[in-house]
Amino acid sequence: MSESAKTTQDDKKHLCTVIVLGASGDLATKKTFPALFGLYKNHYLDPKTQIIGYARTKMDKATFEGHIVKYIKLKTDEDREALPKFLKLCSYQDGQYDKDQDFQVLEKEIEKVEKASGATARLFYMALPPSVFISVATSIKHNNYKKGVITRLIVEKPFGMDLESSRKLAKDLGALFTEEEIYRIDHYLGKEMVKNLMILRFANVIFGSVWNRHSIDNIQITFKEKIGTAGRGGYFNEFGIIRDVMQNHLLQILTLIAMEPPVSLGAEDVRDEKVKVLRYIPPIAKGDVLTGQYTKSKDGKEPGYLDDPTVPKGSKTPTYAATTLFIQNERWTGVPFILKCGKALDQQKTEIRIQFKEVSGHMFTNLARNEIVIRVQPNEAVYVKIMNKEPGLGMKTVISDLDLSYSSRFDNVVIPEAYESLILDSLNGDHSNFVRDDELDAAWKIFTPILKTIDSGEIEPIPYAFGSRGPHGVTEFVAKHGYERSNQEYVWPNHSEASVAAKGQDQKVKLRS
Ligand SMILES: NC(=O)C1=CN([C@@H]2O[C@H](COP(=O)(O)OP(=O)(O)OC[C@H]3O[C@@H](n4cnc5c(N)ncnc54)[C@H](OP(=O)(O)O)[C@@H]3O)[C@@H](O)[C@H]2O)C=CC1
Numbered sequence: 001m002s003e004s005a006k007t008t009q010d011d012k013k014h015l016c017t018v019i020v021l022g023a024s025g026d027l028a029t030k031k032t033f034p035a036l037f038g039l040y041k042n043h044y045l046d047p048k049t050q051i052i053g054y055a056r057t058k059m060d061k062a063t064f065e066g067h068i069v070k071y072i073k074l075k076t077d078e079d080r081e082a083l084p085k086f087l088k089l090c091s092y093q094d095g096q097y098d099k100d101q102d103f104q105v106l107e108k109e110i111e112k113v114e115k116a117s118g119a120t121a122r123l124f125y126m127a128l129p130p131s132v133f134i135s136v137a138t139s140i141k142h143n144n145y146k147k148g149v150i151t152r153l154i155v156e157k158p159f160g161m162d163l164e165s166s167r168k169l170a171k172d173l174g175a176l177f178t179e180e181e182i183y184r185i186d187h188y189l190g191k192e193m194v195k196n197l198m199i200l201r202f203a204n205v206i207f208g209s210v211w212n213r214h215s216i217d218n219i220q221i222t223f224k225e226k227i228g229t230a231g232r233g234g235y236f237n238e239f240g241i242i243r244d245v246m247q248n249h250l251l252q253i254l255t256l257i258a259m260e261p262p263v264s265l266g267a268e269d270v271r272d273e274k275v276k277v278l279r280y281i282p283p284i285a286k287g288d289v290l291t292g293q294y295t296k297s298k299d300g301k302e303p304g305y306l307d308d309p310t311v312p313k314g315s316k317t318p319t320y321a322a323t324t325l326f327i328q329n330e331r332w333t334g335v336p337f338i339l340k341c342g343k344a345l346d347q348q349k350t351e352i353r354i355q356f357k358e359v360s361g362h363m364f365t366n367l368a369r370n371e372i373v374i375r376v377q378p379n380e381a382v383y384v385k386i387m388n389k390e391p392g393l394g395m396k397t398v399i400s401d402l403d404l405s406y407s408s409r410f411d412n413v414v415i416p417e418a419y420e421s422l423i424l425d426s427l428n429g430d431h432s433n434f435v436r437d438d439e440l441d442a443a444w445k446i447f448t449p450i451l452k453t454i455d456s457g458e459i460e461p462i463p464y465a466f467g468s469r470g471p472h473g474v475t476e477f478v479a480k481h482g483y484e485r486s487n488q489e490y491v492w493p494n495h496s497e498a499s500v501a502a503k504g505q506d507q508k509v510k511l512r513s
């Protein structure tokens, strides 16, 4: 174990200097700096914290500041007051990613700000394309890694393309930094409702006792986006929707839904349980996958995937995928976990739908199955679909719900951005919501064989129109794995953003988009 790693055990709350590598890029501008600002204005960031941006692009201070503020939303007077103070903490340094002398200049800058702030830890945020991860990590190790200073490295996905490349990345990174120093970010682990999963499951007897194959018939985890690849076609085409969303975000949700109770909330206890679940899942079978690719919208206004000039002609990269995973352990054998994700669909939402088995006996007719729906975004909510007596003189059953919609239940709550939550965790040295190397390995084992089949062009993606519900066959795919759609009419009252807005001005919860 390195000198630096040894000290981290006891020094979680060190004052950090934050170094954002790739500071000129999309992620840094859209997510990293707005999240750092969010932490600052809510007093989670020590006001002495210094933030240094680093990238190849030459920028003076004013240009850099213009860049940082582009996606920072200023909603209140306090926000407007906080911004100039936040900008004072930020500076920018240009340099190449593989030149020691440039990282030496960066080192001088870090030492200068450390002297002023008294910081004893460094958080390097790699907001960079994976092609430069290792050369940047090497440059940091050679030039900016100091004995006695805590070093933390946030690495963005994708963590490889398949099992082999992921192992290589892990090996190369592992030769430079300890596992304790590495924070592999999956921003879904920072989402409020994803963080709520352990509490829902393990702090409620009524849920805990039915959370198994004896009561649950099937589980669906769905991610839908209205946008297409939106200028990221070059990146996307290499990866496809399974690597972009399913193998990481949806699988992380699955592990939290399916794992056994951890011994504690400690990072290693939680991650041990997550790995165990993944190891019980066999690789996805070819018959358990359906893929699609979006075409022009029906009105011709939105372009098809292949119309993106950065996408190679005739590409078969899927922009939609549905797969079914099975966890072969005592709790879950026989329960299909159906993961669905797609771009350019009819709506934006991420939700977990747990459908229970049928009620036995024949006392009632026309019953719908119970469902617990955990709405990750938008309109965070947990609602339970139950059968109820239709009010009146008869004994007719009707679907109703027990609805915990955050917008109506919690007053004046600000739901933090996922990146705010995760950056705060890394500043505090907390790994619980980051991906461990063996977790990654187990995840790639599940997906690599089917990805190879898809990459070989063996599975033809089914075309679907931009803005539609997805490719034909998804309903049948889901039904094949046991999901039963009720023939009783039911619409969750808070299903759309419009419905939340329509609830009127007394809406108290501030939900950030
Ligand atoms: N953008 C997003 O919404 C998300 C991104 N990610 C991940 O975050 C990381 C960064 O993504 P993103 O910000 O979109 O990436 P960008 O393409 O915007 O790259 C970030 C910066 O890296 C430098 N760069 C770009 N291409 C190269 C290259 N070929 N060689 C060397 N340097 C290069 C550029 O800075 P300069 O030229 O100034 O050095 C650029 O500003 C990636 O790993 C991505 O997968 C994860 C989730 C969401």
Ligand SMILES: O=C1O[C@H](COP(=O)(O)O)[C@@H](O)[C@H](O)[C@H]1O
Pocket: 187, 225, 244, 245
């Ligand atoms: O990681 C990614 O996630 C986004 C979706 O994130 P969300 O927080 O807006 O749900 C997705 O658009 C992108 O393709 C993917 O790389």
